[in-house]
Amino acid sequence: MEVSRNWRLQEQRYKLVGETCDSCGVKLFPPRDVCLECEAPAYELFTFTGLGEVFSYTTIYDAPAGFENTAPYTVALVKLAEGPLVTAQLTDIDQEDVHIGMPVEMVTRKLRADGPEGMIVYGYKFRPSVETAVA
Amino acid sequence: MNVSIIGIGQTEVKELWDTSIRHLAWYAIEAALDDAHTTDIDAIYVGNMLAGALSKQNHLGALVADFAGLRGIEAVTVEAADASGGAALRQAVLAVKSGLVKTALAVGVEKMTDATGAPVTAAVASALDADYEAAHGLTMAGAAALLMRRYMHEYGLDVADFAGFSVNAHANGADNPLAMFRNRLKAERFTGGPLVADPVTLFDAAPMGDGAAAVIVTSHERAMDMVPVPVQIAGSAIATDTLALHDRKDVVWLRAAEQSAKRALEKAGVSPDGVDLFELHDSFTIMAALSLEAAGFAERGRGWELAKNGAIGRNGRIPISTFGGLKARGNPLGATGVYQVVEAARQLRGEAGDCQVDGAKVALTQNLGGMGGTAVTHVLKVE
Numbered sequence: 001m002e003v004s005r006n007w008r009l010q011e012q013r014y015k016l017v018g019e020t021c022d023s024c025g026v027k028l029f030p031p032r033d034v035c036l037e038c039e040a041p042a043y044e045l046f047t048f049t050g051l052g053e054v055f056s057y058t059t060i061y062d063a064p065a066g067f068e069n070t071a072p073y074t075v076a077l078v079k080l081a082e083g084p085l086v087t088a089q090l091t092d093i094d095q096e097d098v099h100i101g102m103p104v105e106m107v108t109r110k111l112r113a114d115g116p117e118g119m120i121v122y123g124y125k126f127r128p129s130v131e132t133a134v135a
Numbered sequence: 136m137n138v139s140i141i142g143i144g145q146t147e148v149k150e151l152w153d154t155s156i157r158h159l160a161w162y163a164i165e166a167a168l169d170d171a172h173t174t175d176i177d178a179i180y181v182g183n184m185l186a187g188a189l190s191k192q193n194h195l196g197a198l199v200a201d202f203a204g205l206r207g208i209e210a211v212t213v214e215a216a217d218a219s220g221g222a223a224l225r226q227a228v229l230a231v232k233s234g235l236v237k238t239a240l241a242v243g244v245e246k247m248t249d250a251t252g253a254p255v256t257a258a259v260a261s262a263l264d265a266d267y268e269a270a271h272g273l274t275m276a277g278a279a280a281l282l283m284r285r286y287m288h289e290y291g292l293d294v295a296d297f298a299g300f301s302v303n304a305h306a307n308g309a310d311n312p313l314a315m316f317r318n319r320l321k322a323e324r325f326t327g328g329p330l331v332a333d334p335v336t337l338f339d340a341a342p343m344g345d346g347a348a349a350v351i352v353t354s355h356e357r358a359m360d361m362v363p364v365p366v367q368i369a370g371s372a373i374a375t376d377t378l379a380l381h382d383r384k385d386v387v388w389l390r391a392a393e394q395s396a397k398r399a400l401e402k403a404g405v406s407p408d409g410v411d412l413f414e415l416h417d418s419f420t421i422m423a424a425l426s427l428e429a430a431g432f433a434e435r436g437r438g439w440e441l442a443k444n445g446a447i448g449r450n451g452r453i454p455i456s457t458f459g460g461l462k463a464r465g466n467p468l469g470a471t472g473v474y475q476v477v478e479a480a481r482q483l484r485g486e487a488g489d490c491q492v493d494g495a496k497v498a499l500t501q502n503l504g505g506m507g508g509t510a511v512t513h514v515l516k517v518e
Contacts, residue, residue: 030267058280059333064257067272075273077281085381087268100288
């Protein structure tokens, strides 16, 4: 299902490609073509580093169709180092260890799988930043 | 031209397994037609969010008009997630104000129980950004939880600080025979409820149920000849914000709610101090707190305090959720905005029974879509 829909999001899902505004320089993710800050056209692509910190988070128990088998899972608003917030799951961490302000980094993981015969959707999740974890 | 309400109708809100979406809409319309003592309707605006997804039924304008015996008239669906009902009423008001439609009917209808479980949760999440929120497993409750956690972090609050919203809603719902939940909730039971999306529990989240409500509007001039107490729609406004929380510069502020409240109150020439009751969109306790702030009843970061000091009670400074609100009356998503207006009209007519706010003359209603991507505000008043 929805093959084309996931295909056309590959630059965002696999590489965090957003946009930068020519007029005010603000970085945009997700890409939106019209700048969120100044409403000028923003078509220039910009690839984010994938570094950021947790701005807010929740662990979801009542999961929607397609996510029942992975519940409970944690979804966060991550504040990217370049400015914007992104909504993504956290991974490689126990939910009770998550806190606001925690440094995280983007990784590629399985977002959902539609049964044994269905499509597997991959995309970005965030995990505790490895540098911070080591230090 | 001033617009007034001449008829209101509603069904009870609950799991109505025996009732189809067309019957739900008809029962509310029938009650409103009876109330207005007329069948002379020129246009119907149907507020609905999920009929296509859950009942495999779109094209509700024609379906509802036909089933109500009003074949031939203008009828379309208006969709704005769980603000669909308020948005449908807004279209009815605009139609009458345009002078092209004499009498318009707004009916909000939602049939939640044609499906159950995870598919319903996914359908409700379609109010969010499908590509960048729902695709990552975020749900409506999850989005509210992200908002609530951040709000608690910024203002140093605990979950227990939100208890008063649900306690008040259940206390009022107990007096409303049409409410989905008529049990009272004790404040000390509020924390530790079953988790939906941490920190949001079943005691924060409004229950979704089947239901329909209808409102008939016409010019105030005609209304004065038709009914004993026309309820004037003195202000009406819709504003929009980003669908996704991650696109908001100020995440813990409902900008559309603020804008639409300001516009509607200005149009009505009313300040928040002049409002006798406020039917707000308490889909989650955090949304009640943020709505009070956005509409001007509390300073930024202090909306939660009104639930602690009795201000939102029936005899308080600004009574809210007077028939139970979304939390206890129940939340039939696309119908909710019309329920709010039906309830406010009953208050202003002095027909609210055990739920009556004494001497109510001015009511504010505010219906939100998703996390406030759409906000519809109406100011109702009687002379």
